[in-house]
Amino acid sequence: MADSNLTIDNFLSKRVLNLEESPTFALEKKADEIDLQLKKEGSFVIRFGIGQPDFDTPSNIKDAAKKAIDENKTRYTASTGIKELKLAIMEKFYKDNNIKYGIENIFAGNGAKQVLDVIIRTFINSGDIVLIPKPYWVSYTQQVILSEGKPVEVEFNEDLKINIENLNKLVKENAGRIKLLIINSPNNPTGAVYSKKELEDIGEICLENNIFIISDEVYENFIYGDAQHYSIASLSEELKDLTITVNAVSKTYAMTGWRIGYCAADKEIIKQMAKIQDQSASNPCTPAQWAALEALKGNQDSVERMRIEYEKRKDYIYKRLNGIKGIKCSLPEGAFYVFPDISALFSSRVKNAFEFAGELLEKAKVAVVPGRAFGDDNFIRISYAATMDKIKEGMDRLEKFCKEL
Ligand SMILES: Cc1ncc(COP(=O)(O)O)c(C=O)c1O
Known part of the structure; x- marks a missing residue:
């Protein structure tokens, strides 16, 4: 740029500059990077971040x-x-x-x-x-x-x-x-x-x-x-x-x-x-x-099949989360998310859900979304649009991580 005092941002609209980047996509990007590394060691990140069905389109x-x-x-x-x-x-x-x-x-x-x-x-x-x-x-x-x-x-x-x-x-x-x-x-x-x-x-x-x-x-x-x-x-x-x-x-x-x-x-x-x-x-x-x-x-059977599967996962995840000391999870009645309160786990090391989610990803290789993205950083969002095996493994990793916090 001829005028070195100017950057691209000087030309972009305040509307767009004021927008936040999607926190779920930012998290997925970080999880991708870690995953790439883990693949070499034969392991992987458990992804509870993104909110999309893990089923195929009928x-x-x-x-x-x-x-x-x-x-x-x-x-x-x-x-x-x-x-x-x-x-x-x-x-x-x-x-x-x-x-x-x-x-x-x-x-x-x-x-x-x-x-x-x-x-x-x-x-x-x-x-x-x-x-x-x-x-x-x-x-x-x-x-x-x-x-x-x-x-x-x-x-x-x-x-x-x-x-x-x-x-x-x-x-x-x-x-x-x-x-x-x-x-x-x-x-x-x-x-x-x-x-x-x-x-x-x-x-x-x-x-x-x-x-x-x-x-x-x-x-x-x-x-x-x-x-x-x-x-x-x-x-x-x-x-x-x-x-x-x-x-x-x-x-x-x-x-x-x-x-x-x-x-x-x-x-x-x-x-x-x-x-x-x-x-x-x-x-x-x-x-x-x-x-x-x-x-x-068309035929609606697949919808009920998915609903039944989500309900099983919800029951499992709800029970596991409430069994972890420091986590309080209210019973979800719909969608495919749980939103547990993790504030009892905060300390000088992990002060809010944002830091908790960062540590959880780095140390336990589990991706969740910090509640900040949804207006309250005492919570994390866990999407259970993931297979039961992944949910079990993810809960084991989360439990171990919380114990060691
Ligand atoms: C509450 C809510 N509304 C709307 C959407 C967007 O849905 P679509 O994929 O149809 O744009 C989402 C997607 O995550 C959602 O969670």
Whole structure:
């Protein structure tokens, strides 16, 4: 650069420079490096970091994509997706979630993450507040920042669910500046599932204060024990008007790389979202849309098979974690994560979950995500989207590491 006082950063936007790098991907990178080293010694890192199913995409879905490609269904589509897929999504919302939408209420995008980004960009002006209950999935805060909005974190209770008093307080303090509240049940990172009553209480506050709700339901199919999934939009017509219900085929059908997510909302919201999609991604990947259509309409047995397997792993991991001195883990009712409190293990050597996760990776070769990424560094997130053998080995390593701390 001719002017030596300037660096590339002087030219880049504050919006992007203010973004944090994805902590899960940063951790995976570090785990990769260690793994490479370990391979030479015939060992490996146990990875509990990344949140994606370890199962393969079911073959009927893969076949549908191959067929679509062979039939040259490879061109641009409508920005909100092909009609067949939107009709299938509409039916899914009616059948599974008891919410009646028309095709004009449906938007298909490139994964739930991209759909969430488009929703946030559709709503947020600079400085607008988005309420985000802790612990939260990391992209919510970063997407709000990218839209120049202000993420405001809502505190949580012992059960790792939203603290309603704190929500009320924040709503009063920021009256008139709050556009959205993001709820996520079943929750990443805690596995918490909100009851109907809890959703009604949250909904009442949003209705009284004209706050739109983004309901992220991507883990809805992975529910355990007596827990039941409720969509907040199904609770009343008023709540339906105020809610954007987000979902995806990514987790349910082990299709994370296919990048198909979707949402349903008031048709005016969808119309405005379509404008953003038109000028950015154009449309969700065409063959993947045909695969997603098969996922939604085809045989659903694989979903239950995966759910049963996750439930077994959850029971095992929950028992093992609570058997380790210094670890306190609440029982997850959904998703494929546990979020244990490890603060009793902190010392001058390991002062927070970030340092704990770093040491655990270096010394015990186990990758977990420090709670900092989700808004609280007294916790770590463990994804049990890993085989039972790996989970057993990982728990053995974790237990030994904690004993020696
Ligand atoms: C809560 C939550 N919402 C959305 C997503 C993104 O899903 P997709 O892969 O469809 O973009 C994830 C992925 O980890 C998630 O955990």
